[in-house]
Amino acid sequence: MDVILSNIGRRFNREWIFEGIDHTFESGQSYAILGHNGSGKSTLLQVIAGSLTPSSGTIAYMQGDTPVDIESVYQNVSIAAPYLELIEEFSLTELLDFHFRFKRPLDQLTTKQIISLLGLERSSSKPLKYFSSGMKQRTKLALALCSDTSLVLLDEPASNLDMAGTAWYKDIVGQFGKGRTLIVCSNQDFEYDFCDHQLKITDYKKTQ
Numbered sequence: 375m376d377v378i379l380s381n382i383g384r385r386f387n388r389e390w391i392f393e394g395i396d397h398t399f400e401s402g403q404s405y406a407i408l409g410h411n412g413s414g415k416s417t418l419l420q421v422i423a424g425s426l427t428p429s430s431g432t433i434a435y436m437q438g439d440t441p442v443d444i445e446s447v448y449q450n451v452s453i454a455a456p457y458l459e460l461i462e463e464f465s466l467t468e469l470l471d472f473h474f475r476f477k478r479p480l481d482q483l484t485t486k487q488i489i490s491l492l493g494l495e496r497s498s499s500k501p502l503k504y505f506s507s508g509m510k511q512r513t514k515l516a517l518a519l520c521s522d523t524s525l526v527l528l529d530e531p532a533s534n535l536d537m538a539g540t541a542w543y544k545d546i547v548g549q550f551g552k553g554r555t556l557i558v559c560s561n562q563d564f565e566y567d568f569c570d571h572q573l574k575i576t577d578y579k580k581t582q
């Protein structure tokens with residue numbers, strides 16, 4: 375799916391976080407949105423996801439030559455982000471079964487295969503509230519990358535991951551991120567060094 379931003383801006387109260395973003399995120403390409411803490415990366419990602427309305431400008435979604443209706447966009451988007459919570463009462467198996475009632479799994483992956491991909495076979499019956507922060511982060515990334523969506527948004531994908539977890543992230547993003555529109559928000563280069571394009575949020579700060 376292509377995402378076309380035209381003169382996009384967002385403010386909170388009287389503070390403009392960014393403005394004047396003209397950018398097309400093209401299908402099959404990977405992008406890094408870069409900027410220091412508090413610069414507006416997550417805000418832009420939520421605008422792209424369609425979960426936050428822009429304060430100015432327009433956003434359009436296209437599948438080939440066909441516009442995607444804003445109400446249908448969510449079916450084509452998966453997102454992993456620190457501020458999105460997992461359902462803590464569910465076990466891993468229950469969470470995956472629940473999630474894939476709403477989104478199709480990529481390549482007809484089964485719950486068992488995804489648990490194996492996560493390397494969490496021994497924790498499949500454990501409630502998520504007892505998962506470590508790294509185990510939760512792996513789970514979020516697997517939910518996003520293993521869903522059959524054409525737009526994948528990853529905010530700080532390596533947060534809470536140790537070296538082995540980071541290697542696992544690189545592996546899974548290499549395996550499942552291809553051929554989709556992939557956008558990574560980050561300020562650590564090892565999280566996005568494979569991306570084809572970069573967009574610096576600081577280029578869109580209001581100058582006054």
Ligand SMILES: Nc1ncnc2c1ncn2[C@@H]1O[C@H](COP(=O)(O)OP(=O)(O)OP(=O)(O)O)[C@@H](O)[C@H]1O
Nearest residue numbers: 386387391409410411412413414415416417418561
């Ligand atoms: N709901 C909100 N109401 C008011 N201000 C907000 C709101 N959400 C974000 N902001 C402000 O917008 C700015 C950008 O925040 P954002 O979380 O997008 O930055 P970020 O680049 O993702 O930061 P980080 O790297 O720390 O995650 C910050 O100044 C933040 O305080």
